[in-house]
Amino acid sequence: MSHPARTKIPRNTLKPAPPQKKGKGARTLPAAPPIPADVERQPATLLKLACKLSMASGSFVDTKFFAYTRRDGRGRVGAPRAVYANSFVLRAKAPQYFEPLLQGGFEGDGAVGPLDAPFPPDLPDDVDASGYDSDSDIEDEEETWTAHSEPTSLSPWVSPVPVDLKPEGSALEDDVEKATKIESLESTGEPSEPEHTPDTIVNSGPQGKIRLMRDFAYPTWNAFIFYIYTGDVVFAPLKSQVQMPEPGTVRRDGLTAAAPRCSPKSMYRLADELGLDDLKTLAKKDIESKLSADNILAELFSGFTAKYDDIRDMELTFACTQARESLRSGIFEWLRHTDDLKHNADVLAHLIRWLAGGGPDQGPNYCSDCGTDRSWNCTHCGCQRSF
Secondary structure, eight states: OOOOOOOOOOSSOOOOOOOOEEOTTOOOOOOOOOOOTTOOOOHHHHHHHHHHHHHHHSOSOOEEEEEOOEEOTTSEEEOOEEEEEOHHHHHHHOHHHHHHHHTTOTTOEEEEEETTSOSOTTSOSEEEOGGGTTOTTSEEOSSOOOOOSSOOTTOSSOOOOOOOOSOTTTHHHHHHHHHHHHHHHHHHSSOOOOOOOOGGGTTOSOEEEEEEESSSOHHHHHHHHHHHHHSOOEEOOOTTSOOOOOTTHHHHHHTSSOOOEEOHHHHHHHHHHHTOHHHHHHHHHHHHHTOOTTTHHHHHTSHHHHHOHHHHHHHHHHHHHHSHHHHHHHHHHHHHTOSOOGGGHHHHHHHHHIIIIIOSOOOOSBOTTTOOBSOSBOOSSOOOOBO
């Protein structure tokens, strides 16, 4: 008998939302429109409704996420990059996650301020990379950069888009300014002092909520937001695949309506974290479709596989039914060059059991809540789970 489904709890435990920090130039935001209980949750319908609401509010984008892109040699991830979004679509599609997230829950880093501002200086521009060990969407850098204790626009981690404060067609204004200086010099003998623009005008664009996503890499989060909008997701090849990217793929993807690519492993981790079973299934099927006799050992003994029983069982099935010869001929050499087997002990134990003739594991013979061994119904801890 299979176990009953258990609700997935995000890694960051939800706590009461703290007051949102307000960045420079921030104003009080209007209350977010409620999500109608009977609203159709299809992406196309939600986008149309969001467009209709933006015609009254004057703004479609009201939320800005930052996610890290690179990992350096010091074991830090940084170089945050922005992903803009419409919060109505997000809250309507996945309310159990985005409602508390955008209210400051999950112990996150958030602020309220201008959406055209660079990375907020009071948010960390780099963090420890321990949670990204098996994340294929984080790029590895050979050089180690020095992180600033108070990041600025010159920080090597931060890549803000430069803002041109002059509107288009400002050549006439430049000519007028020059003429004014000449006129002042002719009349008084001293150049006129330029009028200083108040600081409040800088980054005075649309206001919104700003949220730093510590747990997910930029390509993953970018692809996830696109999936929420459209229902489309495209996965990149596994790193273990011997496959060269087609010339111009990145450029073409950026100039078409194709979904942005991300690692299926990274998206699986996100979907597992957020409890999104449909997206999790899509990512799992993509990983399975990319397994071969050439990469099964690399995948089977990866750090990613060691973390997820569902992936482990799927890869064990493939290895022992479709790549058995590669498994027999290569496993000893693979294990000989594996530095740390303790993270793969569970995978190895299941593999030995299968190769010894036991077949696939039919499930645990102990209570996963209290560890009591071999009981049809665990009476030790009071749960009524069947095995």
